[in-house]
Amino acid sequence: MRLYCRHIVPLRLPLGMALSVLLLVATVVPRTTQVLAQKRPSRSALTSHSRDRVSTEAREMVEVASEMVCNERVRDPKGSVPIDDMQSRPSLPVDSTEAVAGAERALRLLPLSQRLVVASLRQLARDYNLTGSKGLNLKIQRAVARVEAVRDVRPDVDSRDNASVLMRNPRTIIFGTIFLAGLPSDEGIISVLSHELVHIADGSQDNLKLLFRAVGNRASFLTGLKIKDQRAEELTCDLVGALTTRSYVSATPSYEALPQRIARALEHNCVDTDEGDEDHLSPRDTIRAILFLRPALSRELVYGR
Numbered sequence: 001m002r003l004y005c006r007h008i009v010p011l012r013l014p015l016g017m018a019l020s021v022l023l024l025v026a027t028v029v030p031r032t033t034q035v036l037a038q039k040r041p042s043r044s045a046l047t048s049h050s051r052d053r054v055s056t057e058a059r060e061m062v063e064v065a066s067e068m069v070c071n072e073r074v075r076d077p078k079g080s081v082p083i084d085d086m087q088s089r090p091s092l093p094v095d096s097t098e099a100v101a102g103a104e105r106a107l108r109l110l111p112l113s114q115r116l117v118v119a120s121l122r123q124l125a126r127d128y129n130l131t132g133s134k135g136l137n138l139k140i141q142r143a144v145a146r147v148e149a150v151r152d153v154r155p156d157v158d159s160r161d162n163a164s165v166l167m168r169n170p171r172t173i174i175f176g177t178i179f180l181a182g183l184p185s186d187e188g189i190i191s192v193l194s195h196e197l198v199h200i201a202d203g204s205q206d207n208l209k210l211l212f213r214a215v216g217n218r219a220s221f222l223t224g225l226k227i228k229d230q231r232a233e234e235l236t237c238d239l240v241g242a243l244t245t246r247s248y249v250s251a252t253p254s255y256e257a258l259p260q261r262i263a264r265a266l267e268h269n270c271v272d273t274d275e276g277d278e279d280h281l282s283p284r285d286t287i288r289a290i291l292f293l294r295p296a297l298s299r300e301l302v303y304g305r
Contacts, residue, residue: 062298065298073270078184081268084272096177102184105189110153113193114150122144124239140207155176159176161176161178162176163179164196190248215293219235219289234279239293246262246265258304266286270283
């Protein structure tokens with residue numbers, strides 16, 4: 001299955017409720033935490049000690065929070081369309097009402113997304129102790145410069161349900177028109193803009209290679225999944241998308257519920273057909289991995305504050 005983002009490189013129930021509610025959730029919801037029955041990851045994708053690496057409480061928190069994301073999607077008028085649903089839809093003209101509105105929203109939010117991505121990359125570099133040498137700092141500076149140089153968003157019929165960047169033209173983010181129409185919220189658009197900006201930041205010089213490796217190693221430890229190379233890059237892009245969305249939510253208070261707004265960064269992964277490949281985790285495993293990496297997001301989704 002084609003996942004929602006391609007990186008094209010030509011050169012190379014709140015927990016404060018009664019305990020019985022949580023036990024009921026754990027009993028009724030499959031361990032995969034999917035709204036509809038999905039295939040579990042094959043045992044070959046798991047390390048032998050994955051269940052020993054995270055406490056039962058932390059794992060249950062991620063399971064409940066993952067389910068909250070997809071439940072919020074169903075309830076939310078601005079909920080994102082899952083990417084497998086997008087794939088089944090007919091192509092959408094560039095001048096369609098939905099595509100035009102989506103492109104205008106993406107272009108409007110691009111400058112803000114750039115600032116939030118720069119802040120998130122710098123914070124992650126500190127979190128993973130990647131600022132200790134001139135060489136590492138130089139790579140981060142190059143990455144930041146590339147993010148700040150992006151100027152345009154281009155809708156494209158043929159890209160359909162994908163967003164992408166071309167390294168020969170790193171100042172433009174390409175959005176499939178179906179994808180633009182399937183992300184009706186600012187939060188959903190920001191998460192994908194941020195994803196693509198991280199690819200641009202890395203560039204052909206692998207500016208963020210060490211960050212990708214550090215995030216992948218940490219996620220592998222927490223989830224038991226094998227997350228390295230391109231998988232680590234894609235997960236880091238998704239992680240930054242979730243972090244920038246959370247920052248946007250903090251900066252733009254509204255009457256909408258906090259879990260609803262946070263969930264919009266991840267809802268496009270609430271698929272029925274949950275499949276990954278060598279370069280990507282499955283969509284639902286992507287949700288879980290991000291929540292393992294950022295427990296605060298899980299708590300906010302579950303507690304609502």
